[in-house]
Amino acid sequence: MTSSADGTTAEAAIPSPAAPPAAPSPADAFSVGRRVLILVMVVMGSTLYATTLLIASTLLPQMQGTMSATQDEIAWAMTFNILATAVMTPMTGWLAARFGRRETMTWSVLLFTATTFMCGASNSLETLILWRVLQGALGAPVIPLSQTILLDAFPKRQQGLVTSIFGMAVVIGPVIGPTLGGLLSELYSWRWAFYMIVPVGLISFIGLRLTLPADRPTGRIALDWTGFLSLSVAIACVQLVLSRGQRLDWFDSGEILIETFVAILAFWIFIAHSLTARRPFLNLGLLRDRNYALGLVLVMIYGMLNFTPMVLLPPLLQQHAGFPDMLIGEIIAARGVGATIGFFIAIFVGRMDPRIGLIGGFALQVISGLWLMALDLNVDAATLMANSLVQGIAIGVIWVPLTLATFATTSSANLAEGTAVYHLLRNIGSSFFISICVAEVVRASSANYSRLVEMVNPFNRSLLLPWVTGAWDTETVTGLAKLSKEISRQAAMLGYINAFGLYTLASAMAIPLILLVGGRSRAR
Numbered sequence: 001m002t003s004s005a006d007g008t009t010a011e012a013a014i015p016s017p018a019a020p021p022a023a024p025s026p027a028d029a030f031s032v033g034r035r036v037l038i039l040v041m042v043v044m045g046s047t048l049y050a051t052t053l054l055i056a057s058t059l060l061p062q063m064q065g066t067m068s069a070t071q072d073e074i075a076w077a078m079t080f081n082i083l084a085t086a087v088m089t090p091m092t093g094w095l096a097a098r099f100g101r102r103e104t105m106t107w108s109v110l111l112f113t114a115t116t117f118m119c120g121a122s123n124s125l126e127t128l129i130l131w132r133v134l135q136g137a138l139g140a141p142v143i144p145l146s147q148t149i150l151l152d153a154f155p156k157r158q159q160g161l162v163t164s165i166f167g168m169a170v171v172i173g174p175v176i177g178p179t180l181g182g183l184l185s186e187l188y189s190w191r192w193a194f195y196m197i198v199p200v201g202l203i204s205f206i207g208l209r210l211t212l213p214a215d216r217p218t219g220r221i222a223l224d225w226t227g228f229l230s231l232s233v234a235i236a237c238v239q240l241v242l243s244r245g246q247r248l249d250w251f252d253s254g255e256i257l258i259e260t261f262v263a264i265l266a267f268w269i270f271i272a273h274s275l276t277a278r279r280p281f282l283n284l285g286l287l288r289d290r291n292y293a294l295g296l297v298l299v300m301i302y303g304m305l306n307f308t309p310m311v312l313l314p315p316l317l318q319q320h321a322g323f324p325d326m327l328i329g330e331i332i333a334a335r336g337v338g339a340t341i342g343f344f345i346a347i348f349v350g351r352m353d354p355r356i357g358l359i360g361g362f363a364l365q366v367i368s369g370l371w372l373m374a375l376d377l378n379v380d381a382a383t384l385m386a387n388s389l390v391q392g393i394a395i396g397v398i399w400v401p402l403t404l405a406t407f408a409t410t411s412s413a414n415l416a417e418g419t420a421v422y423h424l425l426r427n428i429g430s431s432f433f434i435s436i437c438v439a440e441v442v443r444a445s446s447a448n449y450s451r452l453v454e455m456v457n458p459f460n461r462s463l464l465l466p467w468v469t470g471a472w473d474t475e476t477v478t479g480l481a482k483l484s485k486e487i488s489r490q491a492a493m494l495g496y497i498n499a500f501g502l503y504t505l506a507s508a509m510a511i512p513l514i515l516l517v518g519g520r521s522r523a524r
Contacts, residue, residue, distance in 0.1 A: 034211060038153045041207035043166055045109045046146040048201055049085070049139045051177035052116055055193045056081070056132075057310040058178050058329045061318035062190040067125040071315055074125070075438045076243055077132050078311050079431045083239050084136035086427030087232045090282070090420040092141040096148075102212040105145045106205055112139035113201025120194030144423075149212065178336075182329020227281025230270040235428060237263035242435035246442050282421055286410070292418060294517050295406025296425050298358070301510045302398060303429030305365055308503055309372070309391060310335070311434050312441070313384070316496050320489045321377050331384045338389040342396015354401035354408075355514050361398030362510045364390055369504025373497050377489060405517050433506070437499040444495035445488075452487045456480075 056078060064074040095104045115135040122128035147166065154162045181193035237259045248256055274280040287293045310332055317323035317331070342361075349357035368390045375383070403422075410418050456463070456474060463474060472486070473479025 035153055037207065037211045039150060039162060039166070041204055041211055042105075042146045042149055044200060045105070045204040045208060046142055046166075048109070048112060048116075048197060048204070049136075049142060052119075052135065052194070052197055055177050055181035055197075057307070058182050058314050058325060058332050059185055059190040059193055060311065060314050062185055062325065063128065064315070066190070067128060069125045070247070070442070072243065072247060072435075072438050072442050074315075075311060075434060076125075076129050078307065079239060079243060079434050080129055081132040081136040082307065082427050082431040082434075083235060084133045085140045086424050086431065087235060088137045088140035089144060089423050089427070091228070092144040093420070095141055096145060100215045101145060101149060101152075102208075102215055104141050105149060105212065106208045108138055108141045108145075109201060109208060110205040112142065113198055113205065115139075116194050116197045116201065120191040153213075176333070178329040178332040179326075180329075182324075182326040182332075185329075186325040224273075224277060224279060224281040226273050227270055227277065230266045230273065231281065234263050234266035234270060237266065239431055239435065242432055242439065246439040282424075286418055286421070289409050290516075291409045291518050292406055294513055295402065296422065298402055298510055298513055298517075299406065299422055300425045300429035301506055301513075302395075302402060303426035304433035304506050305503060306395060306426070307430045308434055308437055308499075309368075309388070312437060312496060312499055316492070317384070320492050321379065323381070327381055331381060331388050334385040334388040335392040335395075338392020338394075339396040340392075341389075342393040342398075345393065345397050346400040349397060349401060354405040355517055357397055357401035358405065358514045358517075359511055361394045361401075362507050362514070364394035364397070365507035366504055366511075368394065369500055369507050372500040373504060375497075377493055409518065433502075437502055440499050440502060441492070441495040444498045445492045448491035448494045449488060452491055453484070456483065456487075 060074050060077070063069075063077065064071065067074065092104070099107075112135060115131050115138060118131040119128060119135060122131055150162050150166055180196060184192040184196060240259050241256055241263065245253075245256055250256055251260070270281075271284075274282060274284050287296075313331065314328050317328050318325065323331075346357065349360070368387055371387050371390070406422060407418060472483050474483065
């Protein structure tokens, strides 16, 4: 598999067991020109999700001001989008079987484009979150279907080349998005960063509609609605607890208690149903495979690390360090450049033991986390770009060996379902960890502000020394207001350092788990 800058994936085919010669593939009936058009349109459609996610991360400060939202509230625009994608991704197989690949792919792209436009047109926090949820849910089938469509459209002798082209395009595409989005938001407003996606989406929809071959729905896959709904409710309630807990004082709030109870009940129903149903939504029996079980834990940690810096850095840089939106976009884009470099490194690392690449990648994450913890509000753009580049390299290096190690002992018959759970946990990890880190920033900022202002009083003799107070004035209301603003900046920086500490800790926790991963070949 290959990885994009934001962790969305182009799923490369895992080699199948040797089989007798098969009949000529239907792909041989396509002309070269039609195959090229399919490749271009599929790549265009599949990069939309990653691009909108990265653009949204650079727009959080502007959206926060427009919606008069707090930092934890505006973060919902990211977390609930990721959560909706996580919940809907495992349904891709059922949708394709029920409506056909062509219909599912084209209408997903069109509806995703429409909801992207509505995100830009939103005038309240509630409508923005609603359209972001629909954007993630309706666009979820695009990434899983893209590789399947390409593998069907091209003969086996060309599939390796096509997969490489597709992977590189998905990696490079999101590099451009944040840069253009940051420029448009600075020149006009954050809404135009969403609007610029619309023409590309419409072109992709028309192109896919004209080039993809028509296919008949098979309708053979039955969806386990009990398992799907119970899991969706459990995940949604946990996300609400994490997103609103800090604001509502956690379990002193009746709402949080109700959401926690519903989450536990729904999760219990999901587990009980999955263990007793003949064809459950997710097969828990796959967890008996040690490599696969460890891989799920590692990919959840990978998801935790994937988007968190992109959500934390823009508000910090714009509101407290005075960075313009365009420069923030370039810093985020450097992560995409790093992912491209990591993609090439992973090609060579993949020839060795996957554990080597995993340890190296997570070690780079630890280094980038420690680096972030050492920053202050006087940091320059070059330092942040270098750090973002290191994060991107780590993301690119980790993905391929992580996928190989996870499915090394998984039978071919279980790959489709195993992959669905794999991406589900990656997205859940991202959504949950972002909420935890934002809650820590809000909590620590408030607590540190309270502690720091205690030092500003007439009994603090240090404030009588001119080389301590400098230009700060504690004798006038204006001077105290300026001092309060500076204390708020420093308190917020301490909160972000705590969040970066959680990021570093999560990175370090993955390394001991990697040593437990086995190296057996994949079961047939």
